[in-house]
Structures are given as structure tokens and as C-alpha cells.
Amino acid sequence: xxxxxxxYCLNQEFKTRLIESRTRLYRIAYSWCHEHPLAExxxxxxxxxxxxxxxxxxxxxAMDSWLFGILNNNWRDYLRRKKDLDNIDDVVLKSPLTPExxxxxxxxxxxxxxxxxxxxxGQRQVLSLVDLQGFSYDEVAKALDIPVGTVMSRLSRAxxxxxxxxxxxxxxxxxxxxxxxxxxx
Numbered sequence: 001x002x003x004x005x006x007x008y009c010l011n012q013e014f015k016t017r018l019i020e021s022r023t024r025l026y027r028i029a030y031s032w033c034h035e036h037p038l039a040e041x042x043x044x045x046x047x048x049x050x051x052x053x054x055x056x057x058x059x060x061x062a063m064d065s066w067l068f069g070i071l072n073n074n075w076r077d078y079l080r081r082k083k084d085l086d087n088i089d090d091v092v093l094k095s096p097l098t099p100e101x102x103x104x105x106x107x108x109x110x111x112x113x114x115x116x117x118x119x120x121x122g123q124r125q126v127l128s129l130v131d132l133q134g135f136s137y138d139e140v141a142k143a144l145d146i147p148v149g150t151v152m153s154r155l156s157r158a159x160x161x162x163x164x165x166x167x168x169x170x171x172x173x174x175x176x177x178x179x180x181x182x183x184x185x
Contacts (some may be wrong), residue, residue: 014063018047021067032075042078043113046071051149058162115165123158131159 025046029039049070050057057066097105116124125144129135130151136153141148 011054014057014060017060017063018050018067021064022047024064025067025071029071033078038078042071042074045074047145049074109168112162115162118160118165119161123154123161126154127158127162130155147185 022043025043026039029042029046033039033042046067050067052158102181116127119127122144126140129140129143130137135143137148137151140151144151
């Protein structure tokens, strides 16, 4: 039979180390979930399980890794439970764009950049400052040190050339290009 005094001392040492570990457990739990109440709940559950299962701890020197293992298991259990509660219909999309629409927009952006490279440097400068940056004709004239009339004519020619180049672009209609695969038995 074990010495009751020695057993009592081990339990006291165990409880003291549990109390000392609480702050470290909380910091780790908070770094994982970034929610104060959830971190508190995870630590509380970890400490409760540690107290209930203290007889499973064989090596008191490995108590820290044992506690963090329990914390990790509690975190995983929480994530599993949470996963079941997320309803896809309740999820708010951050962007109303579908992947297909995003791809199409990226394709158009790439095409516009390509055709802007074909413009003269003067036309490119004026077009980018007026249409992309929102500068007024006077601001562009001052920035480039050219007359306002030159800004207007370069801008007009640049827009016309860019429009003609882009009119050749026709987006692919998925309905027309979709092919049906038939199964031959």
C-alpha cells in the first residue's frame, strides 16, 4: 500500500503545477482560436480532464506535454463539432463574383493591358492618367508639360485604338462550346 502522505504530496504538487500551467495553456488556446471565451472554455475543459485523469500521468516531468496534448484534443473536438454546425446556406459570400466571372474579368484585364502596350507612350500616359487615375485634362497637361489640346487628342486616339482592338475580343459562350459525352454500350 502506498504511503498516504506521499500520495497527498503528489496530488498537491500536481494541483499546483496545474494552476501554474493555466496561463500558458490559455495563451496557446487563444493563439489557436483568437476568441477569449472559447480559449477560456478550452483551458477549463483541459484542466477538468487533467484532474479526472491524473492517474494516467506516468511521468510528472512530462506533465506539460501531457496537458498540451489534452488541450490539442479539446481543440480538435471543438473544430469537429463546429464543422457540423455550419450550414452552407447561412454562409455569406464575401464576393458576389463566381470563379468563372473572376476568370473572365482577369482575362479582360490581361487583354486590356496587352492592347495598351500597343499604344504609343504618349497615348498610354494620357490614357492611364485620365481613365485609370482620374486626373483632369489640366492636371495631365501640367504633369506631362504638354498643351491641354494635345492631351485631348492623344486621349481620343488612344480610346479609339483601344476600343477597336477590344471589339475583336468575344468572350467564349460556355453553352455553345459545351459538348455532351455519350456513353456507347
